[in-house]
Amino acid sequence: xxxxxxxxxxxxxxxxxxxxxxxxxxxxxxxxxxxxxxxxxxxxxxxxxxxxxxxxxxxxxxxxxxxxxxxxxxxxxxxxxxxxxxxxxxxxxxxxxxxxxxxxxxxxxxxxxxxxxxxxxxxxxxxxxxxxxxxxxxxxxxxxxxxxxxxxxxxxxxxxxxxxxxxxxxxxxxxxxxxxxxxxxxxxxxxxxxxxxxxxxxxxxxxxxxxxxxxxxxxxxxxxxxxxxxxxxxxxxxxxxxxxxxxxxxxxxxxxxxxxxxxxxxxxxxxxxxxxxxxxxxxxxxxxxxxxxx
Numbered sequence: 001x002x003x004x005x006x007x008x009x010x011x012x013x014x015x016x017x018x019x020x021x022x023x024x025x026x027x028x029x030x031x032x033x034x035x036x037x038x039x040x041x042x043x044x045x046x047x048x049x050x051x052x053x054x055x056x057x058x059x060x061x062x063x064x065x066x067x068x069x070x071x072x073x074x075x076x077x078x079x080x081x082x083x084x085x086x087x088x089x090x091x092x093x094x095x096x097x098x099x100x101x102x103x104x105x106x107x108x109x110x111x112x113x114x115x116x117x118x119x120x121x122x123x124x125x126x127x128x129x130x131x132x133x134x135x136x137x138x139x140x141x142x143x144x145x146x147x148x149x150x151x152x153x154x155x156x157x158x159x160x161x162x163x164x165x166x167x168x169x170x171x172x173x174x175x176x177x178x179x180x181x182x183x184x185x186x187x188x189x190x191x192x193x194x195x196x197x198x199x200x201x202x203x204x205x206x207x208x209x210x211x212x213x214x215x216x217x218x219x220x221x222x223x224x225x226x227x228x229x230x231x232x233x234x235x236x237x238x239x240x241x242x243x244x245x246x247x248x249x250x251x252x253x254x255x256x257x258x259x260x261x262x263x264x265x266x267x268x269x270x271x272x273x274x275x276x277x278x279x280x281x282x283x284x285x286x287x288x289x290x291x292x293x294x
Contacts (some may be wrong), residue, residue: 023050031056034077043246047283074118087120119240130233140187146223150181164236165202174278176243183222203230248279
């Protein structure tokens with residue numbers, strides 16, 4: 001690895017064998033207790049990026065440079081066992097060691113995605129919700145599920161189509177899996193109201209028919225206020241969500257894929273596997289944004 005730049009980033013991709021396309025470099029951060037690095041990297045590869053799995057220590061000691069990438073992904077898992085709260089220790093390590101570099105990364109127009117434990121870390125860092133351009137103040141929390149249990153299930157979701165969020169563009173309703181014990185988003189009433197008013201509550205839990213869950217369990221699996229499943233910063237370039245888009249990288253990931261395929265067949269519709277999954281579309285939105293920005 002030369003100068004902290006991943007091998008994938010040292011070569012150009014080609015489309016149609018004619019026009020070279022500059023690689024979109026994605027840093028998938030791994031480390032102590034994190035466990036979704038392989039599938040996250042794989043999903044970004046399917047979305048057209050050049051991902052590189054990097055241990056947090058390599059980022060902190062400088063052997064891998066953050067500025068060699070355009071998308072930073074904080075993944076799911078249980079960093080440091082969530083011993084002091086979900087994402088707390090990882091946030092402290094990142095903020096005290098390379099907090100200035102992360103802020104520079106954001107200021108340069110790059111993207112940051114936090115999935116599950118990564119979302120918890122972004123909230124603890126203060127990168128989300130980033131109100132008034134303040135990316136260091138912690139103003140929301142992700143705490144224990146109201147049900148008191150770890151939830152591993154699929155959920156129905158709806159985006160705020162007026163949101164500036166880069167990742168949810170062109171998506172209305174979707175399903176994704178969740179697996180967490182501390183996914184309840186909570187904050188002071190004025191903060192939450194502001195997130196809703198500014199459309200930063202980019203993703204919310206809904207019923208199967210698309211109506212608001214209104215905190216009904218298990219449609220809202222954790223009791224998150226106003227059914228909020230994911231939020232972005234005011235620019236839409238930083239996004240955190242509790243569901244796992246990388247875990248829906250193929251239609252056969254869905255527990256009802258055979259039923260859905262047969263239903264489409266009987267209705268004379270194309271099979272669902274003819275299109276990209278909503279999870280991959282989120283990641284593809286990020287990749288396309290970077291390409292279009294250059």
